[in-house]
Every structure is written in C-alpha cells, then in structure tokens.
Amino acid sequence: MKLIQELYGNGLISEEKKSELESQIARTGVTEEEIILKNKIVEEDFLFKLKSKILKKPLLKPKAEEISLDALELISEEAAINYKMIPLFKKGNSVGIGMVYPENILAQNALRFLSHKENFIYEIYLINFSDFNNILKQHKTLKRETKKALTQLDKEKEEDIGRLPQQDAISLKMIDDAPIIKMVLVILRHAIEGNASDIHIEPNREKLNIRFRQDGVLHLSLFLPLSVHLSIVARIKILANLKIDENRIPQDGRFSIKINNKDVDFRVATFPTLWGEKVELRVLDPLEGLKSFDKMGLRPRSLELIQNAIKSPYGLVLSSGPTGSGKTTTLYSFLRTLNKEGVNIVTIEDPIEYSIDGVNQSQVKPDIGYGFSEALRQILRQDPNIIMVGEIRDEETANLVIHSALTGHIVLSTIHTNSASGVIPRLIDMGIRPFLIPSTLKVAISQRLVRALCEHCKKKVKANDRAKNYILENLKNISPLIKKELEIPEPLYVYEVNGCELCNFKGYRGRVGLYEVLSMTEELSDTILKSPIENLILKIAQKQGMLTMAQEGIIKVFAGQTTIDEVIRVTQEI
Ligand SMILES: [Zn+2]
Numbered sequence: 401m402k403l404i405q406e407l408y409g410n411g412l413i414s415e416e417k418k419s420e421l422e423s424q425i426a427r428t429g430v431t432e433e434e435i436i437l438k439n440k441i442v443e444e445d446f447l448f449k450l451k452s453k454i455l456k457k458p459l460l461k462p463k464a465e466e467i468s469l470d471a472l473e474l475i476s477e478e479a480a481i482n483y484k485m486i487p488l489f490k491k492g493n494s495v496g497i498g499m500v501y502p503e504n505i506l507a508q509n510a511l512r513f514l515s516h517k518e519n520f521i522y523e524i525y526l527i528n529f530s531d532f533n534n535i536l537k538q539h540k541t542l543k544r545e546t547k548k549a550l551t552q553l554d555k556e557k558e559e560d561i562g563r564l565p566q567q568d569a570i571s572l573k574m575i576d577d578a579p580i581i582k583m584v585l586v587i588l589r590h591a592i593e594g595n596a597s598d599i600h601i602e603p604n605r606e607k608l609n610i611r612f613r614q615d616g617v618l619h620l621s622l623f624l625p626l627s628v629h630l631s632i633v634a635r636i637k638i639l640a641n642l643k644i645d646e647n648r649i650p651q652d653g654r655f656s657i658k659i660n661n662k663d664v665d666f667r668v669a670t671f672p673t674l675w676g677e678k679v680e681l682r683v684l685d686p687l688e689g690l691k692s693f694d695k696m697g698l699r700p701r702s703l704e705l706i707q708n709a710i711k712s713p714y715g716l717v718l719s720s721g722p723t724g725s726g727k728t729t730t731l732y733s734f735l736r737t738l739n740k741e742g743v744n745i746v747t748i749e750d751p752i753e754y755s756i757d758g759v760n761q762s763q764v765k766p767d768i769g770y771g772f773s774e775a776l777r778q779i780l781r782q783d784p785n786i787i788m789v790g791e792i793r794d795e796e797t798a799n800l801v802i803h804s805a806l807t808g809h810i811v812l813s814t815i816h817t818n819s820a821s822g823v824i825p826r827l828i829d830m831g832i833r834p835f836l837i838p839s840t841l842k843v844a845i846s847q848r849l850v851r852a853l854c855e856h857c858k859k860k861v862k863a864n865d866r867a868k869n870y871i872l873e874n875l876k877n878i879s880p881l882i883k884k885e886l887e888i889p890e891p892l893y894v895y896e897v898n899g900c901e902l903c904n905f906k907g908y909r910g911r912v913g914l915y916e917v918l919s920m921t922e923e924l925s926d927t928i929l930k931s932p933i934e935n936l937i938l939k940i941a942q943k944q945g946m947l948t949m950a951q952e953g954i955i956k957v958f959a960g961q962t963t964i965d966e967v968i969r970v971t972q973e974i
Pocket of ligand 1: 854855856857858899901902905908
C-alpha cells in the first residue's frame with residue numbers, strides 16, 4: 401500500500417480514510433491506483449507523478465497520434481489489456497514500452513518473453529490510465545476496422561464465385577461496402593492525426609503497403625492483404641471522381657472529406673505499377689495551408705515589402721522555388737489576406753490545391769485546349785481585381801500576366817527559378833520586354849522549406865569546420881543594412897539533431913520556410929533597362945537589404961530553428 405501510505409504521510413488523507421481505502425481494496429481486489437481515483441482522492445496526473453517518484457521510473461505523456469503502428473504491432477491487444485502495457489515508440493530494434501504497472505512481476509515476465517520472441521530490446525516508462533486507454537483505442541480501431549473489412553470481403557468473394565467466372569472486375573457492391581469506406585477513412589484519419597503530409601498505397605508481390613510521410617520522410621506504417629487492394633483503390637477513385645475501370649494510365653484528382661470535424665482536402669494521383677495501381681494522396685490541410693502570412697516565418701522587412709506590394713492597386717507578385725517548396729501555399733496565404741467583401745478574386749490553377757470561400761477558382765484543362773493563357777483571356781472579361789495564375793509556364797501566359805498587371809490588376813503567380821534575382825532574367829527569357837518589368841513586378845520571392853529542429857531535444861554545439869566555413873563564406877561582404885540582424889555569435893555555435901520520443905527519434909518536427917524577397921526600386925529599374933544580368937541584380941538587391949537563401953537559413957540556424965545540414969541541402973536544390 402505504498403501510494404495510500406504516501407498520501408497519508410503527506411497529510412492528504414486522514415487515518416480513517418486510509419483504512420477505508422484499504423478495506424475497499426481488500427474487498428474488491430482492485431489496485432490502489434484505481435481505488436484512489438475512484439474515490440477522487442487526487443487527480444490522475446498527481447497520482448502518477450507520485451508513483452513515478454516512488455518507483456523511480458520516468459513518467460511519459462505520449463500522444464496517441466504520434467505512436468507508429470508498427471510499434472503497436474509488437475504487443476497483442478490481449479496482452480496489452482491484460483498487463484496494461486503498450487509500445488510507445490521504436491528505434492531500430494529498441495522499443496519504448498509504456499506501463500501503468502511497471503512494478504507488476506507478471507507484466508515484467510510477459511514483456512521479457514515477448515522481447516525474446518519478437519527480438520527487441522526495451523525501456524520501460526510509466527504512463528497513466530488515460531494515456532494507456534487512448535493509445536489502446538487507436539490501436540483497436542485500426543485493427544478492428546481492418547479485420548472487419550477483410551472478413552466482409554472474404555464473404556463476398558465466396559458469394560460471387562457462383563456468379564462471376566473471374567474476379568477481375570470489381571463489383572460496385574464491393575466499393576459501396578461500409579467496411580471499405582470505413583477502412584479508407586481510418587487510413588485518412590490516421591494520416592491527419594499523425595500529421596502526415598502524404599499517404600502512399602503501394603501493392604507489392606505479397607502485401608499492400610500503406611505508408612505515411614511525415615516531415616518529408618517516409619515511414620513504414622501498415623500492411624494489408626492484397627485482397628483489399630482493388631477495393632481500396634476503387635473507393636479512393638470514387639471519392640476523387642476518377643475512372644474506376646481505368647488502371648493503365650495515371651490519373652489525378654482531388655476530394656474533400658470531414659475528419660475530426662475539420663474539412664481536409666486531398667490530392668490524389670494513381671500510377672500503374674508491376675503489381676497493380678499505386679495511389680498517392682497528398683494531404684492539403686486548409687488550416688495548415690492557409691496560414692496567415694504573418695505566421696509564415698518571414699522577417700519583418702520581407703513581410704513589410706510583401707504587404708506593401710499586395711496592397712498596391714496593381715502589379716505582379718511572383719513566387720518561385722522548386723516543386724514542394726511551398727510556393728503555391730505562399731500565394732494562398734496572400735489570397736486569404738486579400739479575400740474581403742467587394743474584392744473580386746479569380747484563380748486559374750492546375751490543380752486546385754485548396755478551396756477558399758468567396759474566391760472563384762477554376763481548373764485549367766490543357767488536354768481540351770483550355771490552358772493558362774486561354775483561361776486568363778476568358779477571366780479578364782469578368783473584371784476581377786485580383787488574379788492568381790497557378791504557374792507561368794510559357795511565353796503566352798507570361799505576356800498575358802504582364803498585360804493584366806499593367807491594366808490595373810493585382811496578379812499573383814509562380815515561376816520556376818532558383819532565386820529571387822533569377823526571376824527577372826527568366827521573364828526576359830520568356831519574351832517580356834525589359835522596360836515592362838519595373839512598372840509591373842513589385843516583389844519576387846524565392847523560397848525553400850527546411851525541416852524544423854525538435855524543440856524538445858535539439859543540442860547546442862560548437863560549430864565544426866564545415867558549418868563554420870559555410871557560415872563565414874555566406875556572411876562575408878554583407879550590406880551594413882543587415883549586419884545588425886546577422887551578428888555572428890562568439891563563440892560560433894549551431895544546433896544539432898538529437899532525437900527523443902516526441903519527434904520519433906528523428907530530431908526534426910515540422911518545417912519552416914526560408915524566403916528571399918526582392919523588391920523593385922529605382923536603382924534596380926535602371927539595371928533592368930541597362931543590363932539585366934542575374935549577378936548584377938543580386939548585388940543591388942543585397943545592397944538594399946535582401947538576404948540570400950543561405951543567409952536566411954543561417955539566421956534560422958543561429959535561432960535554433962534548423963540545422964546547417966538542412967540549409968545546405970535546400971540551397972543546393974535546383
Ligand atoms: Zn525530439
């Protein structure tokens with residue numbers, strides 16, 4: 401009776417209460433913890449902190465959604481319930497086990513046995529009842545739904561044998577099946593709750609792999625039998641309005657679905673593979689994607705330049721960067737700021753990534769001759785105030801975009817270049833006459849996404865030679881305007897990844913943007929007219945206070961938001 405004794409010793413219960421609790425335990429045979437909570441003597445958190453102190457075992461507050469399914473698979477549901485223990489995380493063959501009763505000898509024996517059988521080593525953490533139950537619930541739902549779907553499908557297959565000679569075609573009934581619908585929902589929900597950005601559904605010779613990508617890294621997560629492959633793919637195709645019977649060519653689509661009371665958009669792409677169709681789903685969380693742009697991690701100077709640009713009555717704002725750098729998301733943030741009553745906003749996109757209330761969004765269809773330039777021509781007749789054009793891909797679109805900006809519209813678009821200063825030569829390459837650029841282009845942004853360090857476990861270390869050289873190389877000859885912001889710490893330190901249970905031992909959690917923001921000025925106009933060479937443009941922009949991508953990155957390294965490795969990785973991307 402250690403806990404009751406401790407509560408009594410601390411004066412939290414009377415001697416009378418103490419013996420009452422003890423007799424309840426003797427009568428009912430339940431544990432001390434349960435009796436204390438049932439009688440509402442102290443809060444659960446308090447009780448487990450106390451227990452952690454007595455047992456000298458660390459107390460962990462895991463989040464159910466951060467627990468990977470392949471770790472959960474290590475302990476059967478029965479054993480988990482019986483011994484109140486559950487795997488929390490896995491790193492190689494080392495597993496963290498959460499236990500409500502780490503002192504229980506039977507549970508310890510069971511765990512030892514399992515670790516031999518499944519060949520893993522483990523570390524034990526104390527967890528409380530609520531956390532245990534939450535994790536178990538997630539574990540159970542996924543397993544139950546999967547099993548139900550499988551049994552149902554097996555049954556139907558038997559029924560169908562009499563009717564269909566071959567199981568090649570998918571009967572509509574199979575797709576309408578509640579278990580399949582539920583299973584797809586379980587997969588989608590798991591992705592959202594685990595903060596995954598992509599879901600890959602890939603068949604191979606033996607199994608159907610369902611993998612979830614978090615922070616740009618793929619994690620193996622769930623295996624299903626191949627027998628559910630066709631119906632899962634069919635269900636997703638129905639959601640995304642794709643042709644169910646077409647499995648020889650890739651298809652693209654999108655759909656929106658309510659998950660945990662929030663509308664979430666998904667982009668879908670299918671590809672034929674040797675083992676059947678593969679499906680990739682990109683999660684387009686509207687709340688995440690449409691973050692207001694003062695929360696994007698822009699420096700105050702860049703923020704001000706952009707705010708001024710999009711508030712002007714007309715002009716062009718261009719965002720550039722490689723695929724996956726978030727350049728479209730940036731434009732969406734601007735649109736959200738500009739989206740007010742009385743303002744007519746029209747977009748031309750390929751594909752439409754997020755739906756925004758109050759904005760007229762249209763999808764181009766190049767295969768039927770409705771490309772960006774055709775769409776733009778048609779849209780100009782609707783007299784919009786603000787136009788977003790998904791991407792400037794060709795000369796015709798480039799010309800129309802410039803023309804629209806000149807005729808009193810705010811135009812937002814993306815263009816494929818590596819740097820902000822490269823945007824101007826790129827426009828000229830696309831046939832835009834240099835003298836048109838200073839009067840239209842207000843701001844050119846280039847951006848990259850780097851992985852953000854886990855706040856919980858990052859390590860401050862002395863910079864090694866590689867980091868030191870990179871920093872010094874990129875910070876020489878900087879303009880006095882930005883010297884203040886870029887003070888080199890003495891001694892020179894950086895942050896490194898470490899890894900903890902909170903970040904699944906990756907050392908990174910989430911992502912953060914790096915932005916180069918170039919703004920049009922008199923001096924720059926002169927250069928564009930005389931000799932619009934990228935290097936010259938860059939020099940002038942830097943003199944005016946623009947930071948390069950590498951310098952932006954170094955600021956975020958000093959601030960402990962990311963690592964030198966991440967900055968080097970993205971600044972070398974093309
Ligand atoms: Zn961490």
